[in-house]
Amino acid sequence: FRIAVFASGSGSNFQAIFDHINQQKLDIHIELLVCDRPGAKVIERAEKAGIPVFAFCPKDYPSREGYEQEIVNKLQEKQINLIVLAGYMRLVTDTLVKSYYGKMINIHPSLLPSFTGLDAIGQAFEYGVKVTGVTVHFVDNGMDTGPIIKQEPVNIHETDTIEELEQNIHKVEHRIYPEVIDWIAGGRVKLEGRKVRLTPKK
Numbered sequence: 001f002r003i004a005v006f007a008s009g010s011g012s013n014f015q016a017i018f019d020h021i022n023q024q025k026l027d028i029h030i031e032l033l034v035c036d037r038p039g040a041k042v043i044e045r046a047e048k049a050g051i052p053v054f055a056f057c058p059k060d061y062p063s064r065e066g067y068e069q070e071i072v073n074k075l076q077e078k079q080i081n082l083i084v085l086a087g088y089m090r091l092v093t094d095t096l097v098k099s100y101y102g103k104m105i106n107i108h109p110s111l112l113p114s115f116t117g118l119d120a121i122g123q124a125f126e127y128g129v130k131v132t133g134v135t136v137h138f139v140d141n142g143m144d145t146g147p148i149i150k151q152e153p154v155n156i157h158e159t160d161t162i163e164e165l166e167q168n169i170h171k172v173e174h175r176i177y178p179e180v181i182d183w184i185a186g187g188r189v190k191l192e193g194r195k196v197r198l199t200p201k202k
């Protein structure tokens with residue numbers, strides 16, 4: 001099962017996925033890292049792991065369709081089964097969604113549909129909610145709007161600082177994202193309209 005990870009920043013989720021696959025000896029292979037920020041730390045992680053990187057500057061292209069078409073070509077070349085957005089700080093357009101709907105997932109650090117978009121952890125913290133969490137969902141044309149595969153709540157305690165909340169969120173992300181990828185690789189995730197069904201392990 002061949003996956004491509006898209007990331008823009010630190011890549012702690014990339015690392016968690018890579019480590020989980022290795023430790024569990026899963027038949028899942030990260031064939032490509034796509035990164036829209038050539039200086040990002042995630043690139044170092046990929047190089048250390050021996051994973052091919054496609055890094056690009058969006059500014060070098062006349063439009064989003066331009067670099068996305070180049071990405072689609074690379075994904076097809078490598079026969080990618082699943083795109084995993086892991087801190088990819090950029091909206092994807094129809095160029096990708098048309099070819100990969102149902103085969104592209106994202107992780108978002110809130111319980112969607114609350115706190116979409118940037119800085120979801122900060123938004124939840126400032127709002128004063130007592131429970132936030134993590135959502136893994138299929139990607140559609142909207143921002144953080146696609147069908148939900150898994151959610152896990154994270155409590156916000158009165159004594160929590162934003163840094164502690166961030167840590168608690170990331171801990172959950174690093175555990176559930178590899179798990180969901182494993183479900184999908186095992187053919188256990190069925191998309192029926194907006195509803196996602198998980199079939200039992202054989």
Ligand code: GRF
Nearest residue numbers: 009010011012013087107109
């Ligand atoms: C994560 O919080 C993820 O939910 C969000 O961006 C962050 C990426 O962190 N979409 P990292 O680069 O994986 O460390």
